[in-house]
C-alpha cells in the first residue's frame with residue numbers, strides 16, 4: 001500500500017506543524033516519553049535526544065550502559081550529507097548496518113505475555129555510497145520477529161532518501177523480544193529506527209502467542225493536514241496515513257465533527273483516537289460506491305505475499321447530524337466477495353467490523369463500500385487498517401537455557417556472532433550448540449555445547465552445569481583455570497575438559513557420576529592430572545583416538561591374555577626387553593591354543609605404543625590397535641594384580657578361544673609373558689550399547705534396531721549358557737559390555753574372565769561379579785551363581801533398551817530402573833516408559849510383551865525368571881518379519897544430524913513489496929510502492 005506522500009524539500013507537512021512546538025518542546029519535554037515506549041534511533045552516537053515532533057525520547061542502540069545495549073556488532077553510519085538536510089526527521093539521519101553474519105538481532109526488553117507494537121524504519125540515504133537501491137540490482141533483506149519470519153524489506157529501485165517502515169503487533173514470548181535482520185545475499189541489511197510500544201491486552205484480540213499481525217496499511221480519512229498521524233494523537237503511536245492530499249481530483253467530501261464519537265462500552269479492541277474518528281470521507285450522493293484500493297505493486301504478483309492471509313479492519317462512525325432520519329446502509333466487499341452485508345452506521349459511535357478476527361486467504365488490495373438502494377446516504381469511512389498474518393509457529397529456546405548461554409557468552413567475552421535465539425530457527429542457531437527440537441517439548445532445549453579451541457579464559461562457568469538439558473559439554477583446548485565447580489548436573493553425560501589449566505580436586509558431584517558410569521569424563525592435559533591417574537586423565541593425543549574413546553568403551557571379551565611382566569617373577573634380569581619378551585615366549589607355552597600369540601613388542605607396535613585408550617574396565621585397559629593386514633583390534637591389557645592368577649588364565653583362554661558365536665566378540669589372540677598379559681579382540685566400531693542409548697553422541701536407535709540388538713545379545717548369552725559345557729556364566733551383563741559392529745550387530749564382550757579371575761581377588765571379583773544396578777539380588781544374598789544371574793542383568797539391559805534410562809538414576813531420589821518402570825506403568829500408561837528419542841515411532845503391539853519379558857527377567861527369585869532360550873523365543877516373536885540375516889541391511893542407524901541436513905534454506909523465495917517512486921522524498925510503509933486511493937465509481 002502506500003504511503004507515499006510526496007515531500008519536496010522544505011515542505012514536509014507532517015513535521016512542519018510541530019516546528020511551531022519546537023521551542024516549547026526543547027524547554028519542557030524532558031522525560032516526556034510514556035514509560036511503555038522504547039524508541040531507538042539506530043546508529044546514534046549520542047546517548048539520547050528528545051524528538052521535536054513527538055516529544056519522545058530517542059535513545060542510541062549501543063549505549064554505554066550495558067543494560068541498554070540493544071544490539072551487538074554492526075556499524076553506525078550517517079546517511080549521505082546531501083540527504084541529511086532534507087531528512088524529514090532526526091531518526092532518518094543515522095542507521096546501523098550489518099555487513100557480517102547471516103542474522104543480526106536487536107534484543108528489546110519486554111514482559112512475557114504482553115502485547116507490543118514494534119516498528120522498524122529504513123532510510124538508506126546511500127550511506128555506503130554503493131547506490132544499492134538505485135543501481136538496478138536487487139536490494140532486499142529479511143526481518144524476523146523473535147524466531148519467526150516477519151517480512152521482507154525490498155528497497156530495490158527505491159530512491160535513496162525514501163523511507164520504508166514495517167510494523168508488527170506481537171505478544172512477547174519471554175523477557176525480551178528479538179528483532180532480527182536477515183542477510184539474503186542481496187545487499188547489506190541496515191535499520192534506522194526501532195520503536196516498541198506496549199499495547200493493552202484487550203487490543204487487537206486476534207494477536208496472541210501464536211498469531212502476530214504485520215502491518216500492511218493504516219489509513220485515516222477526512223480533512224487531515226498531517227501525512228502521518230501518530231503519537232501523541234494516537235497514544236499507542238500507531239502510524240495513520242492520510243490520503244487526503246492525494247488525488248484531490250476525486251469528488252469526495254470531508255466530514256468533520258467536534259462532538260465526541262463514542263465507543264460501545266467495553267469495546268476497547270482498537271482504541272482509535274477521537275481526532276481520527278471525528279473525521280470521515282464520503283462521496284457525493286450521486287455516487288454509489290466508495291472504493292478503497294490498496295494496491296501493492298508488481299512484487300506481490302507470483303510471490304509469497306500473494307499467499308498471505310489478510311485481516312481488514314474498518315472504522316465507521318456517522319458524523320452527519322443534520323438529519324437523524326437519514327441513514328447510511330452499505331455492503332462491504334473485498335474484490336467481489338461480500339464481507340459484511342447491510343452495514344448501518346451509528347451516529348457518533350464507532351463500529352469496527354473486522355470479520356471477528358478471521359483471516360482471509362490471499363492478499364487482495366481492493367475493497368469497496370456499496371450503497372444499498374434503500375439507503376439515503378452514500379457510504380462513509382473514518383479509518384481503515386489492513387494486516388497480514390504472521391504465524392509464530394517456531395518456539396524460542398527454553399528460557400533458562402537462553403539465560404545461561406547469555407551468561408556464558410558474557411563470562412567469556414565471546415565475540416562470535418551469537419545473537420538472537422540460540423536454537424531457533426534452526427538454520428540460524430548458534431554455532432557450537434546442538435538443540436533438541438523434539439515435538440514433545442514446545443521449546444527447544446540445548447543438549448550440547450562445543451566450545452573447544454575457543455580461546456576461553458578464566459574459570460569454568462557454573463552456568464553450564466545449571467543447564468537442565470545439557471548432555472554433552474566440550475571445553476577442551478582452552479585456557480580454563482582454577483578448580484571445577486562443585487555442582488550436580490543430572491543431565492550431563494559427557495564432559496570434555498581436556499587440555500586446559502584446571503586444577504584439582506575433582507568435585508564429588510562429577511566424580512560420583514563418573515564412577516556410576518553416568519558420565520564420560522576427560523581431563524587429560526590439565527594440572528589436575530599430575531596427581532590423578534584415573535582413566536579420565538589418560539593421554540589421548542590424536543583425534544582419532546578421541547573419537548574412538550567415545551565410541552568404544554569396554555571392549556572386551558574374553559580371552560587372550562597376555563601377561564605383562566612386571567618386576568616380580570623377573571627371572572631374566574639383565575636381558576634386554578626384547579630378549580625378555582621372546583624368552584618368555586619360548587619358555588611358556590603350556591597349552592595348545594589355536595589363536596595367535598603376540599609378543600609385547602608386537603602389541604606395542606600394533607597399538608602405536610599404547611597410544612589410544614578406548615576403554616577401561618574391571619580387568620584392565622583397552623587400547624585400539626591395527627594389525628599388519630589393517631584389521632582393527634581392541635587390545636585388553638590386564639591389570640597387574642591379575643597376573644598372580646595368570647596360571648589360571650591360560651587354560652581359560654584356551655577354552656574361550658574355542659567359543660565362537662556371531663553374537664560374541666571374537667578373540668583374535670593373546671600375549672602372555674613376563675611383560676604382558678593381554679587379550680586381543682575384534683574391534684567393534686560402533687562402540688557399546690550404553691553409548692548408543694545414552695551417549696553424548698548424536699546417535700539414536702530406532703525401535704527395530706533396538707529389538708535386534710536385544711535379540712542378538714540374548715542369543716549370545718543363550719549360547720554361553722546352553723551350548724558351552726560347562727555353561728559359561730557371564731556375571732557382568734550390562735550395556736557397556738554389549739558392543740556393536742559396523743552393521744549394528746550386537747556382540748557380548750568380557751565373558752569368561754570372571755570365572756578365571758576367581759573370587760580370591762576381591763577387587764576383581766567384585767567388579768566381575770556384577771555392576772551396580774545389574775546385580776542379581778538373589779546372587780547378592782546367597783552367592784549362588786547360576787545362569788539366571790545373567791538373565792536378571794539381561795532384564796535390566798532390556799529395560800534400558802526400551803526406556804533409554806540408565807539402570808539407576810536420580811528422579812529426584814535414587815531409583816532402580818525396574819521400580820521406575822513399575823511406578824510409571826502403574827500410574828499411567830505403558831507408553832510413558834518408552835524412550836522419548838523414539839518419538840512414538842515404535843511398535844505398540846509388541847511393547848507390552850517386551851516389557852513383560854523384561855520384568856519377568858528381573859524377578860527376585862531366580863526360579864521365576866525365564867531361561868535365555870525362552871527370552872530368545874519371545875524376542876523372535878516380536879521381530880517376526882526379519883531373519884537375523886537381514887538384520888544388517890535393515891539396521892542402518894539414523895543419525896540425528898541427517899534430520900538437520902534436511903532443513904532447506906528457506907527464505908530465498910520470499911519477496912517483499914515493490915515500490916513506486918515519486919518525486920521528492922517519500923515516506924513509504926509496509927508493502928509499499930503501492931498507491932492507496934479512493935476511487936469513486938459513479939452510480940447510475
Ligand SMILES: *[C@@H]1O[C@H](CO)[C@@H](O)[C@H](O)[C@H]1NC(C)=O
Nearest residue numbers: 024025028029053054055232
Ligand atoms: C511537547 O511537550 C511540550 C511540553 O510538555 C508540549 O507543550 C508540546 O505540546 C509537546 N509536543 C507534542 C508534539 O506533543
Ligand SMILES: *[C@@H]1O[C@H](CO)[C@@H](O)[C@H](O)[C@H]1NC(C)=O
Nearest residue numbers: 148149391394425426427906
Ligand atoms: C520455523 O522454522 C522452520 C525451520 O527453521 C522454518 O522452515 C519455518 O519457515 C519457520 N516458520 C516461521 C513462521 O518462521
Ligand SMILES: *[C@@H]1O[C@H](CO)[C@@H](O)[C@H](O)[C@H]1NC(C)=O
Nearest residue numbers: 205206207208209210211357
Ligand atoms: C491464537 O488465535 C488463533 C485464532 O486466531 C487460535 O487458533 C489459536 O489457538 C490462538 N493461540 C493461542 C495460544 O491462544
Ligand SMILES: *[C@@H]1O[C@H](CO)[C@@H](O)[C@H](O)[C@H]1NC(C)=O
Nearest residue numbers: 222223224225244252253254
Ligand atoms: C478535504 O480535506 C482535504 C485535506 O484537508 C482537502 O485537501 C480537500 O480539499 C478537502 N475536500 C473538500 C471537498 O473540501
Ligand SMILES: *[C@@H]1O[C@H](CO)[C@@H](O)[C@H](O)[C@H]1NC(C)=O
Nearest residue numbers: 410411412413414457458459
Ligand atoms: C572481557 O572484555 C572486557 C572488555 O573488553 C575486559 O575488561 C574483561 O577483562 C574481559 N574479560 C575476560 C574474561 O576476558
Ligand SMILES: *[C@@H]1O[C@H](CO)[C@@H](O)[C@H](O)[C@H]1NC(C)=O
Nearest residue numbers: 154156299910911912914915
Ligand atoms: C523487489 O522489488 C523489485 C522492484 O520492484 C522487484 O523487481 C523484485 O521482484 C522484488 N523482489 C522481491 C523478492 O520481492
